[in-house]
Amino acid sequence: MDQAEQLRNIIKKQNQKRHIARVITVTSGKGGVGKSSVTINLALQMKKLGKRVIILDADFGLANVEIMLGIRPMYSLADVLYHGKDVKDIITTTPMGLNFISGGSGLRELVDMTREQLSMLVQKLYELDELADIVIIDTGAGISESVLEFVAVSSEVLLIATPEPTSLTDAYALLKTLHKKEEFLPENTTIKLIANRTFSSKDGKDLYDKLNVVAERFLNFKLEYLGNIPHDQNIMRACIQQKPIIMAYPNSPASLALEQLAIQLSDTDAAVLQNKKGISQMFASLLHFRKR
Numbered sequence: 001m002d003q004a005e006q007l008r009n010i011i012k013k014q015n016q017k018r019h020i021a022r023v024i025t026v027t028s029g030k031g032g033v034g035k036s037s038v039t040i041n042l043a044l045q046m047k048k049l050g051k052r053v054i055i056l057d058a059d060f061g062l063a064n065v066e067i068m069l070g071i072r073p074m075y076s077l078a079d080v081l082y083h084g085k086d087v088k089d090i091i092t093t094t095p096m097g098l099n100f101i102s103g104g105s106g107l108r109e110l111v112d113m114t115r116e117q118l119s120m121l122v123q124k125l126y127e128l129d130e131l132a133d134i135v136i137i138d139t140g141a142g143i144s145e146s147v148l149e150f151v152a153v154s155s156e157v158l159l160i161a162t163p164e165p166t167s168l169t170d171a172y173a174l175l176k177t178l179h180k181k182e183e184f185l186p187e188n189t190t191i192k193l194i195a196n197r198t199f200s201s202k203d204g205k206d207l208y209d210k211l212n213v214v215a216e217r218f219l220n221f222k223l224e225y226l227g228n229i230p231h232d233q234n235i236m237r238a239c240i241q242q243k244p245i246i247m248a249y250p251n252s253p254a255s256l257a258l259e260q261l262a263i264q265l266s267d268t269d270a271a272v273l274q275n276k277k278g279i280s281q282m283f284a285s286l287l288h289f290r291k292r
Contacts (some may be wrong), residue, residue: 021130024154086259161196175215176219198258
């Protein structure tokens with residue numbers, strides 16, 4: 001019995017009696033479209049709605065969440081794997097009360113885990129499932145293998161794009177590459193588009209229509225449209241202050257739009273939530289396909 005099979009068996013036994021967090025994976029076809037900013041602000045808005053939210057920063061390269069929040073975590077997921085830390089020990093709470101975990105090198109090293117580390121990780125990640133109602137994974141940008149792995153095994157994905165032609169092209173490239181991956185099952189994944197930096201609500205809907213029509217025609221799956229976030233100069237001002245815009249400028253157009261998007265996410269159809277995997281099951285799927 002291989003490690004992935006062991007992990008699936010453990011999870012099967014545990015799923016009947018444990019709380020399972022809703023996992024939302026946020027991605028984009030290219031950098032610079034506001035993905036991490038959307039992640040942070042949606043997390044804060046959902047926290048205001050009474051949800052227990054934890055961000056997992058799965059961007060190995062830039063760690064944008066850390067930079068934007070102006071924090072430097074003492075620990076990462078690697079400390080759970082190799083230094084005996086519990087999940088609660090590696091959670092950093094920001095000054096605005098947002099909980100955050102740095103993936104660090106731990107995400108890369110999953111494939112090299114021993115049997116004992118594997119069993120330990122399952123139990124520790126169930127702790128994360130129980131500590132949060134929602135885990136938001138902020139992936140890297142683009143179509144690197146590490147990004148596609150997370151998106152492919154996610155049941156709920158937010159795709160961030162802007163009306164710029166290059167953003168549209170790169171978003172489609174991500175979908176096209178994702179579609180070729182064996183582990184990606186469109187029937188088990190909901191991909192919702194958020195149009196960022198739009199100059200009108202029509203811009204956002206047009207962006208969705210263009211992307212969805214090619215996804216349906218050439219990739220045979222349908223996207224959902226969550227909504228748009230208007231272009232707002234206060235976003236740059238908030239970024240310079242290293243504050244989320246909903247904290248720095250709560251009544252700005254972008255903040256109000258983010259509030260509505262968070263409400264829509266919180267009101268997600270029950271059928272979608274029934275398919276939620278939880279963070280433990282997601283990592284089990286990651287390991288399974290890496291081992292093949």
